[in-house]
Amino acid sequence: MTPQRLDSVPVPAVGEVTQAGELAARAVAVRKVYGTGETSVVALDDLTLDLPRGQFTAIMGPSGSGKSTLMHCLAGLDTLTSGQVFIGETDLATLSDRERTVLRRDRLGFVFQSFNLLPTLTAEENITLPADLAGAAPDPEWFATVVDKLDLRSRLRHRPSELSGGQQQRVAVGRALIRRPAVVFADEPTGALDSHASSELLRFLRSVVDELLQTVVMVTHDPGAAAHADRVVFLVDGRIVLELSEPTREHILDVMGRLGEE
């Protein structure tokens, strides 16, 4: 297969320093409506959100609040009814399906709740998958940094079925990071883990932001998980109702309690 690279999608040069304060991604007045007429459901309602570089953002909200939809729209997996989403300076709406695919490969990282890895590939091959798909060799230094950071060095030759749930999620984080993405999206990454593996993974995500200067957006319903973030955005009925900076678990629980009462 020929390496696929599109000029319209700028790929950050290896070693480019991400500076806090710039925006890694942003959503402007996004609206997402499912269905038409009387049966239509508004999932995102005129929502605007900035995601600064180098920040760990958690998105919380009750079931059906639109948090997963928001993440899918930010990641270019789902299309908007109206509004705009930018990854860096790129407006997703201007991209074709293929360009969005390449953008996901080169500039975004994903960690899902479960079934993150291809069972036929080893841990190493799973991590380097986006680079392989791009037809590019992963930067060996960065690969080593990521693998060491995630403590996966001894597991690289294993297949997913030979790894624990926590290890599998770390491999997924590794894969998300391999292309030095603009943003890593994590959808309930600890949802299928026990509490020990869960807090371990969150510590890894935290250090990815702090030490590797990456940008992470995490959808979660677990206040303990959200407490690891730099800020928490609360969604209700497709709108942002509250933001917390430097949140603590108690603080989040308190907000959740109040939102639940309304």
Add this chain to the structure above:
Amino acid sequence: MLKVSLRNLFVNKLRLFLTVAAVTVGVAFVSGTFVLSDTMGKAFDQLYAGLTSGQDVIVRAKAPYEIDVTTGGTQRPLDESIVARVAGVPGVVVAQGDVAGYALVLDKAGKPIQPGGAPTIGGTASGDDRLAGDFSYRSGHKPSGPQEMALDAATAKKAGFGLGDHVDVVYQGGRRTFTLVGTIGFGKTDSILGATFAGFDLPTAQVITGKEGKVDNVAVKGEAGIGAAELRDRIAAVLPDGVEVLTAEQVASEGSASVRDAMGIFTKVLLVFAGVSLLVGSFVIWNTFNVLVAQRRREVALLRAVGASRHQVLGGVLAEAALIGLASGVIGLFAGVGLAAGIRSLMKLVGAEIPTTTPALETRTVVAALAVGLGVTMVAAIAPAWSATRVSPMEALRDAATSSSVIGRLRSTAGWVLVGAGALGLVACAWVGNVPWWTTFATLAAFAGLVTAGPLLAGGTARLADHGRRGSGWRMAARNIARNARRSAATALALTIGLTVVVAVAVTAASMRSSITAAVNDGNRSDLILQPAGMGVGMPASVAAAMRERSDLGAVVAFRESGARVNGRNAFVTGMDTAGLSDVIDLGIESGGLEGLDHGSILVSDKKAEDLGVGVGDTLTVTYPETGAVRMRVAGTFSKGFLINATYVMGMADYAPNVTSKLDAAVMLSNAPRVDPAQTKAAVKKALAAYPNVKVSDPAELTKDARHSVDQMLGLVTALLLLAVIVAILGIVNTLVLSVVERTRELGLLRAVGATRRQVRTVVRRESVLMSMLGAVTGLALGTGAGVALSRALADEGISRVTVPVTTLLVYLVVAAGVGVLAAIGPARRASRVDVLQAITTE
């Protein structure tokens, strides 16, 4: 459980279609074969009954043994005085002598009218109307006198002859021009199954067929009120020895029975091809059900957990198989009727008109189609159904286990042992030669080994492909092949079956071609060979006579051939001019010699001599259909009869008195000393301008023609086998679709992390190519081995050389890869259209 089975069937319509199609092709082949042969059989019955419907009894020479289409040969003509003797029997209203034989009609351009293999008949057409039966005049009147003739209406129409036109006819005595005075119909049709018929009055017909003063048979009509049997007995009383009388009904049923016998061979050959298709189809079914059962393990476990018994699970899967089998049977049955109709119209195109429009759909055909469809599907589904019953209810509660691809040590050992034994067997068969059955057996053993060790082979293929640049689809494709090694192997092996047979046939054909070249180069000493053009049966004796007059030719040797029995076995005997024989052909005398081939002696091929246990000086009994038994002394044995297709050779002086037909099958010529070969050839061609049915070839052209006819045969057989290969391709598509459906989430994930649609398609395509290459390589290897052994097994049939057509095999390999790409188109598209969001959010 039936409801569950039914619902399962319709969940995936494409899969259902592919599964049904896999068996349908084979069933259609079976039912088509039956319908075609029944229809043709019925046609012949009607024809024979129609043509004899005006007659009560028929008098003819008694043959020393039963003659039919397969044995060849004809009955001895009777002296025409027999007609008067029969007419004098009380109760006989009319008795009439008839003759028939070879007569080739030329069209207006002087080209022979020789419709695809059907005979060109000349005979009496001026008989009494009371005996005519279905034989009737469409226009004009009966021919009378040496200048007039009638033609079957179909030929007249096709060639554009009208009444009063001049028509040229080549007969065994030469060529003559007649005036067309009538056209003939046979019941509803205008021809006798596509044969051309030139009709004359009796004296003219006798001249044309070389039976002056003779008749082939006497047709008799009796007075009303006298039964045919009674009439027969009265006539029998006045007949001399060696003449028999039969009721018309007996003759008609004898005739159609003999045609049916001949068609039985044709039917058997077609059924063998159908069998290959069915074997491939059963592989596809087996594989499909294995995959289905694996995919449904959780569902089955759940059913077991809520109280379904093993029995019910087994019944459920088998019910699903039965429905598929039944559907294939019914669809295949109708497709077969269509197929037969298609072949019939094809035959009509080449001139063989079948005089009935309703296809004969007999109960046997319906039963066979349904039984084959149902049987093949059920048998193929038994093992998967059994494994479904082994699913523990606990599996419903666990995560879906990935199906294990590893096979036990015992199985792998058994597999390799079988492969090795089969391969060694083939080598041994090739070494020994002449053991067709052992060759088949060794091939089957090797194939059984491949099936047993298949998953290992698939794993090995995957390891081979698991290289190359990362992100190229090969790696991922290889891993998927390895993950489902059993499934991949079964898919590939379906293709292996088809290709094995195709390749074995190709190798045999190539060997045949090189053997022909060798035979011509080795055995031929002639400069020119005259043969009947097209599908003609022979050349008038006047052709050889004309050649003997020429000064630019040396030896002129004519060959004739007739069916006969030698020591009680059906055989063909060759009569030839012994003078100049060694100037035109080297028979490869092994013992005795041509010098000994005088009156009353015979040459025998060394292999037949060995079979019969005779040597020089021993005696053989040759029984001719016309004249009966003659004892002949063995003058020698020969090894190079292949060129003239001869096993028993005698001088013309011994042959001619026993065979009425004066048609030469071939005439071999050698040039006179110091003539220009090209000039001689041109001169001979010019001298034969009056005989457009004679083809003049030099040895190079002879080789080319023979090789061409082998190629044609190869093309036909390959086309029939292609159906089996198509079934195998359906199998690949099926497996790919099943695994794409199974991997929806994986494919969604791949797309989410940045694989383009094209990359996803590439992975699926490469999986397909890997499977088809595995099938192709094993098929080529096995087929080459089987083909070589088969060629050696047919040494007695004249295959003296073994040639492996490397280029052809390489083409097959490339085509197989192409087929892999083609098979992947649909499944790959499906894979690339996986809804990413849905795939990754489905829990």
